[in-house]
Amino acid sequence: MALDLGSSRPRAWVPGRGLVLDTRPYGDYGDCGSDGGYGDVERPVRRGRIVDPESCGRMLGRIADAALGPDRSDSVIVLSHPVLAGAEHRNAARALLARLGTRHVVVLSSARAAAAFAGPREVGPLLVVDMGAELTEVTLLMNGLVADARQAEHGLVDLRGLAPATLPAVLVRTVLDMITSMWRQDRHGAIRGALRRGPVLAGGGALRPDVTDRLAHRLGVRVRLADDPSTTVVRGAGRILGSVLRHRSASPEHPGRAR
Template sequence: MPGRGLLLGPFPGSGSHGGAERPVRRGRIVDPESCGRLLGRIADAALGPDRSDSVIVLSHPVLAGAAHRTAARALLAGLGTTRVVVLSSARAAAAYAGPREAGPVLVVDMGAELTEVTLLVGGLVADARQAENGLDDLDGLDPATLPSVLGRTVLDMITSMWRHDRHGAIRGALRKGPVLAGGGALRTDVTDHLARCLGTRVRLADDPSTTVVRGAGQILSSVLRHRPTPPERSGRPR
């Protein structure tokens, strides 16, 4: 939160070396009960007990299925908020770190458990690829080989999208440089390798590992600025 920083850290017992499974794995909710408790703790800390005028932004992996999005919506509905804005993680990343000029944008999100490449045209998803592996799956590799392994995953997805691109959008997005997000973008050896293989510059935000949540926050701020002013209740504005 602005002025308060991080309200809640990792879920107790989570992480690859924790004693319990994480409530979200590979971008999917695998333990709804634990996930609901975590969301409740965040809502208590950030919103307080009365959430009737609150808005929440939910970002999800680009290729998350309808069942997973529905499960997330159901958990958020239980928090008692007024509105939930749903968007893909690629749109959130582009909102924070993407090129400001018009035209197609390529977002490469290299996370702990997923790697995604998304082509946005006019702010909408035109094409996307996902690999169900990420940095956590590369633990134990020789650090010298990690850039080429992760780079090959990304390049294979971009190549596949290029073959199916009928309008030159991928080419236009690459000319501007792809937006890199996720923990993988923190590694200069990885970003340098991608730039060399693609023959173009790459774009990074100040902190790529939080690009998605910061972009979602920007979109939330925009929604709040443009929503109607709620009526006064109990003699005081809210």
């Protein structure tokens, strides 16, 4: 199972079944709140990070039961996390997933997952712009590895009170400021090369043409969108999961089929 906890709702992807969870905000998971994932109620994930491990563990158990069934001894889970999430968050995520009884856990950044979905065979510099509910991230990848990244701890939820014509300008300004900051510290022309290839846009903000069109105009480049940017990360994690499963099935040490 590939899993993206996100800031507004969890999303899960299973080989052979595709997207199996993309409809229930955190508020619909019992002890995880009741407002659809927004507001002041307690939620296990905020700003892309696990803030209530106990509640999050119960939620992950319910997701795993529905997506993988009760016997998970031969299962593999790939979980994405914000690119600048610290070691404490990553370790907490691994510990929670280990309790599910799975055979193998892979934790990777959401930027690498988005890049895997956008172009798994691409080499060279790639810019990933993820405009989510509570986080906005810009990541420079070099041959699949994170070379630089910026993060703003606000997203679409924080901009809900703005006038319709103002929101795109504020969000695009946030993205441009991060790209400009990275450009100033780039001594090898990687940002310029990544912009020439076209940034990959992901997250709920990429569903808005008023945002994507403005961003393309201000950057003076084409931008690249998946057919559903809000699920780019989990589907990219699904592609990485597929690679992990193929590698394991080809290894003599792991003759069994993982799911």
